Amino acid sequence: MAADSEAPGAGTRGHNFKVVLLGEGCVGKTSLVMRYVEDVFNSKHVTTLQASFLNKKISLGGRRVNLSIWDTAGQERFHALGPIYYRASNGAILVYDITDQDSFEKAKNWVKELRKMLGADICLTIVGNKIDLQKDQTVDTQVAEEYAESVNARHCYTSAKLNQGIEEMFLDLSKRMLEKAQRDTEQRLASEFGSSRRNVVVVEDGEEAQETLGRSSCC
Numbered sequence: 001m002a003a004d005s006e007a008p009g010a011g012t013r014g015h016n017f018k019v020v021l022l023g024e025g026c027v028g029k030t031s032l033v034m035r036y037v038e039d040v041f042n043s044k045h046v047t048t049l050q051a052s053f054l055n056k057k058i059s060l061g062g063r064r065v066n067l068s069i070w071d072t073a074g075q076e077r078f079h080a081l082g083p084i085y086y087r088a089s090n091g092a093i094l095v096y097d098i099t100d101q102d103s104f105e106k107a108k109n110w111v112k113e114l115r116k117m118l119g120a121d122i123c124l125t126i127v128g129n130k131i132d133l134q135k136d137q138t139v140d141t142q143v144a145e146e147y148a149e150s151v152n153a154r155h156c157y158t159s160a161k162l163n164q165g166i167e168e169m170f171l172d173l174s175k176r177m178l179e180k181a182q183r184d185t186e187q188r189l190a191s192e193f194g195s196s197r198r199n200v201v202v203v204e205d206g207e208e209a210q211e212t213l214g215r216s217s218c219c
């Protein structure tokens with residue numbers, strides 16, 4: 001990670017965000033990341049040998065952002081993704097296959113698992129992949145959108161095969177992660193600034209002044 005001078009994950013070279021991909025086997029996680037980072041598509045399921053990540057650099061409103069996109073090594077089949085996979089993630093992409101209802105039901109378990117590992121403090125996107133197979137769609141759009149809303153996530157559709165919706169999906173997630181990092185920094189600075197002001201006043205004016213300025217520092 002770059003030196004932390006602006007916000008968690010931010011440095012003079014820009015922001016670094018870790019994004020994890022989650023979802024059942026064969027929903028297209030590897031295909032999405034390969035399409036996004038290397039613009040290739042393989043019609044066969046490729047099993048990665050170990051958990052790995054690919055980097056993608058993007059620019060967001062003049063700010064440089066480096067995404068480390070973590071793909072599973074097929075351990076999702078055993079529901080055995082270790083804590084290292086999740087650790088310090090800023091965003092998660094939960095993928096289901098729009099032609100496979102079961103993969104959508106299982107996606108809900110992945111959301112629970114994610115919350116267990118990281119709490120609610122993560123930007124989440126739920127992705128219905130294989131939209132090129134819309135004629136075989138079994139997962140209802142309204143149901144998927146309502147579910148996403150209920151877990152405070154964004155919902156969108158992609159096709160790794162036809163390269164549809166992928167750039168937009170990563171861009172939207174990156175914007176939200178950047179906004180969150182900026183909010184966190186502001187909050188951190190506000191609380192540090194607030195407490196240091198209060199300390200100064202305690203020395204100068206005693207309890208009464210501490211209370212007065214304690215309130216004004218919130219504004």
Ligand code: GDP
Nearest residue numbers: 025026027028029030031043045130159160161
């Ligand atoms: P993973 O196990 O979730 O990483 O899934 P893969 O990326 O290995 O993909 C599983 C299978 O789905 C492969 O045969 C891919 O070619 C296929 N696949 C992935 N994305 C799409 C898509 O958008 N459309 C279609 N039609 N097939 C896809």
Ligand code: MG
Nearest residue numbers: 029030046048
């Ligand atoms: Mg894979």
